[in-house]
Amino acid sequence: MREAMFLSSPSPLMGEGGEGVNDGAELQMSLTLHYHPLSSFCWKALIALYENDTPFTPHLVDLGNPESRAAFLALWPIGKFPVLRDEARKSTVPESTIIIEYLAQHYPGRIALVPSDADKARQARLQDRFYDLYLHMPMQQVTGDRLRPADKKDPYGVEQAKKRIRTALDMIDADMAQKEWAMGEAFTLVDCAASPALFYADKILPFAASHPNATSYLSRLKQRPSFARVLREAEPYFHLFPQEK
Numbered sequence: 001m002r003e004a005m006f007l008s009s010p011s012p013l014m015g016e017g018g019e020g021v022n023d024g025a026e027l028q029m030s031l032t033l034h035y036h037p038l039s040s041f042c043w044k045a046l047i048a049l050y051e052n053d054t055p056f057t058p059h060l061v062d063l064g065n066p067e068s069r070a071a072f073l074a075l076w077p078i079g080k081f082p083v084l085r086d087e088a089r090k091s092t093v094p095e096s097t098i099i100i101e102y103l104a105q106h107y108p109g110r111i112a113l114v115p116s117d118a119d120k121a122r123q124a125r126l127q128d129r130f131y132d133l134y135l136h137m138p139m140q141q142v143t144g145d146r147l148r149p150a151d152k153k154d155p156y157g158v159e160q161a162k163k164r165i166r167t168a169l170d171m172i173d174a175d176m177a178q179k180e181w182a183m184g185e186a187f188t189l190v191d192c193a194a195s196p197a198l199f200y201a202d203k204i205l206p207f208a209a210s211h212p213n214a215t216s217y218l219s220r221l222k223q224r225p226s227f228a229r230v231l232r233e234a235e236p237y238f239h240l241f242p243q244e245k
């Protein structure tokens, strides 16, 4: 697929029409988040929405239900959530980071999750990428392997993923020695990314004894009202989290 198709905006692929834009309350009520309460990447978007009390309609996607799955694939054929649909702007916005950037641009609230300073914004994006690529995705690889049929498992891949998680945790532990939030005093996009990644990494490779700074950071994140709410709402679904056999 040509890169230009992804980069052009407005793009038919993304459904970024930008037409029919209204203002005020009408804009605020136009957001629907297609998500699942147990999904770690959905948590990232939910935290951002809750941080700014952004009004939206949650739409639970049940990938095990053929109708729900087909409707979601019609919206975003890649089939990964979260996906934000903005009826006012006629935009379909996939990818948790991009959703947070979209919200910061079109539905800003009292917390600037994307720093306004360009250098700080780039540093935040680097850290967001770091948490997604080097902690969150290896964590997903380990849990995903638990769902594979016995003859389709990938022990070498799991071993590599765990190694990457440990390296990322070492770096996070050093980075968080003196800071309240990942970017310092302000809660940002990076903390939205860090919350689910650290939460689930701790379930796979408990790090309280080995990484004290990462552990204190995770406990600050859990106390943050936005993430505490996400965890409360996920609680009824926690039994679905795949355990190691």
Ligand SMILES: N[C@@H](CCC(=O)N[C@@H](CS)C(=O)NCC(=O)O)C(=O)O
Binding pocket: 039, 040, 041, 042, 063, 079, 080, 081, 082, 094, 095, 096, 097
């Ligand atoms: N890069 C994507 C990753 C999204 C993702 O991996 N979502 C998972 C749930 S946490 C998903 O949709 N899994 C369902 C599937 O792969 O079938 C993002 O940041 O939003």
